[in-house]
Amino acid sequence: MPDILYRLADVSPLMVLDTGFGVHETVEHFGDRRCKLHFCGLLDALQSPPTLPPPAQKTGKIVDESVHQEKLLNAWRERFRSVLNFPNDTFFDLFLFWDSFNYMDDMALKAFFEVLHPHIRKKTLGHGLIQLKDDKQVTNREYGIQAQDQLVMRAGRHGSLVSYPRPQARVASLLKGFAVNHGVLRRDGLLEVSLKTE
Amino acid sequence: MFDRNKDKQQDKPETSAAPAVESGYSSSPRPAAGTSSGTSATLGATIKVKGDISGDENLLIEGQVEGTVNLASHELTVGKSGKVHANVNAKVIRIDGEVHGDITGKEKVFVSSTSNIKGNVVTPKMTLEEGARFKGTIDIDPGHANGGSPATPLKSGNTADRQGNTTSKPGNTNEKTS
Numbered sequence: 001m002p003d004i005l006y007r008l009a010d011v012s013p014l015m016v017l018d019t020g021f022g023v024h025e026t027v028e029h030f031g032d033r034r035c036k037l038h039f040c041g042l043l044d045a046l047q048s049p050p051t052l053p054p055p056a057q058k059t060g061k062i063v064d065e066s067v068h069q070e071k072l073l074n075a076w077r078e079r080f081r082s083v084l085n086f087p088n089d090t091f092f093d094l095f096l097f098w099d100s101f102n103y104m105d106d107m108a109l110k111a112f113f114e115v116l117h118p119h120i121r122k123k124t125l126g127h128g129l130i131q132l133k134d135d136k137q138v139t140n141r142e143y144g145i146q147a148q149d150q151l152v153m154r155a156g157r158h159g160s161l162v163s164y165p166r167p168q169a170r171v172a173s174l175l176k177g178f179a180v181n182h183g184v185l186r187r188d189g190l191l192e193v194s195l196k197t198e
Numbered sequence: 199m200f201d202r203n204k205d206k207q208q209d210k211p212e213t214s215a216a217p218a219v220e221s222g223y224s225s226s227p228r229p230a231a232g233t234s235s236g237t238s239a240t241l242g243a244t245i246k247v248k249g250d251i252s253g254d255e256n257l258l259i260e261g262q263v264e265g266t267v268n269l270a271s272h273e274l275t276v277g278k279s280g281k282v283h284a285n286v287n288a289k290v291i292r293i294d295g296e297v298h299g300d301i302t303g304k305e306k307v308f309v310s311s312t313s314n315i316k317g318n319v320v321t322p323k324m325t326l327e328e329g330a331r332f333k334g335t336i337d338i339d340p341g342h343a344n345g346g347s348p349a350t351p352l353k354s355g356n357t358a359d360r361q362g363n364t365t366s367k368p369g370n371t372n373e374k375t376s
Contacts, residue, residue, distance in 0.1 A: 013339070022332030027324055034339050041333035142331075 002149040003182075004094065004125045004194050011093050017084075017119075018096040019043075023144035025152045026096075030145075038092075042100050042112075043158045045083045049108070050075035069107070076111035084115050091121045097128035098143040099190065101171055103161045113176040120177050126195030130183075131165045138188050139163045168193070243279045257288075259295075270304065278312055285317070 008014060014035040018026060022039035030037055052071050095116070101109060131138055140156040168191055172180050175195065183193040238256040241247065245261035252268040259267075259280040267274060267286040274288035280295035291303040293313040301307060303321035311329035318335040322342050326332055 022326055022330075022334075022336065024326045024328045024330065027326040027332070027336065031324060031338055032340055034341065035337075037336045037338070039333050039335075041331075044333075 001127055001145070001151065001192075001194075004127055005145075005148050007125060008093055014094065015090070015092045016094045016096065017092045018098075019100040020096070020098050020142055020144075023142065023152070023154075025144035025146045029147070038086075040083050042083060043103060043156075043161060045079055046103050046108070046161055047158070050079055073107055073111055076108050077115055080112050080115040084119070086119055088118065090119055091124070092119055093121065093124055095120075095124065095126040095195070096143075096145075097126055097195075099129040099131065099139070099141060101128055102131040102139065102163045102165065103158070105164050106166075106170070106174060109171070109174045110176070113174060113178070117177045120197055122197060124197050125181075126178055128193050128195060129186075130168055130171050130191040130193060131163055131189075132167060132185075132191055133165050133189060134163070135165075135189055138190050241280075243277075251284075276313070291321075 012034045014030070014033060016030065016035060016037045018037065018039045019042040020039065021041050022037065027037065050072065052068065052075065104112060129143075140159040140161070142154045142156045144152045144154075146152040168180065168183060172178075177197055178195040179198045181194045181196040183191050186192050238258060239253070240258045241261045241263070243260040247261070247263045247265065249265045250268070251257070251263060251265065252270075254272065255269075256273040256275075257267070257269055258275045258277055259282055260277040261279075262281045262283075264283045266284045267282065267288070269288040271289055273290040273292075274286060275292045276282050276286075276295045276297055278294045282296065283298045285299040285302075286297060287302040287304075289304045290306050290308075291301060292308045292310070293301070293315060294310045295312070296314040298316040300317045301315070301319045301321075303319070303324075305321075306323035306325065307319055307321040308325045308327070309315065309319075309330055309332065310327045313330065315332070315334065318337065320337040320339075322338065322340050324336050324338055
């Protein structure tokens with residue numbers, strides 16, 4: 001995070017998308033500079049995943065699973081478009097994903113980044129926390145920026161969400177437009193990654 | 199960056215329901231910071247107004263307003279029982295209650311943990327009370343205090359939806375980041 005913020009120090013106005021909720025510390029941290037902070041509360045949109053009606057039973061028709069999957073992917077895209085409904089000319093310099101990757105399955109994560117992709121610039125940076133293994137202790141948290149090198153972490157309000165631990169490579173393959181610039185395994189087992197555009 | 203040993207956790211003292219806020223604010227409903235602008239008016243809890251409100255004094259809204267509120271040179275407080283479904287524009291704005299509309303504070307905006315906001319905020323200085331959670335856009339321009347016309351916030355399809363943090367916090371953790 002310090003490196004990310006350092007690299008964005010001269011950007012004005014700084015366009016930030018935080019996938020969580022705005023918390024005191026983050027607003028305070030950016031409060032001294034020209035910026036637009038958008039807090040989209042993404043996890044609210046994950047509380048009830050889109051579903052499709054089950055295929056008709058015993059109709060004798062062949063069920064094409066790929067069609068079903070494509071419909072579900074489209075449903076996710078629509079869901080995220082409603083959350084990230086920015087004008088076409090909106091571009092962000094910084095994405096604070098926090099641990100939101102971990103509450104989306106592969107399909108949802110793919111859809112999310114497809115919807116996000118039109119809003120990234122050449123030098124957009126991102127920050128995320130990837131859950132590598134199943135561990136309830138690292139879920140249901142809310143994050144903020146206390147200082148350039150310090151995050152603040154609180155218990156969250158989305159304990160009912162399912163988490164999807166995955167290896168870094170698999171997550172990275174779903175982040176359309178981004179590549180992992182650097183990562184470090186934290187003490188709590190989360191992999192903290194900085195992202196850059198590809 | 200990404201120092202493996204930096205992520206030492208430190209317990210942060212729990213914050214109370216009435217956290218430290220900027221000087222000039224208290225948790226009790228009253229006109230926003232400072233009363234240097236002179237007299238204040240109160241729109242009581244049983245009062246409902248449909249239309250535009252403007253004036254040259256501070257205003258505390260505890261009732262319901264639909265329309266617009268424009269106190270360009272004065273201070274607006276939306277009290278805990280206040281329900282304002284309007285775009286609001288004032289020099290200083292404190293929100294303890296409900297505002298559905300865009301909020302332009304020419305000097306500052308203070309959002310408390312009891313508030314409920316759907317709209318975007320444009321101001322040179324924004325303070326979100328500890329315990330508050332905010333969903334929406336905040337457009338901050340510290341160089342334009344006392345600025346003129348309201349800036350255009352980043353528009354989003356989903357309007358802001360702020361929810362006060364009324365549950366107890368099990369404790370915050372400050373964490374060095376890599």
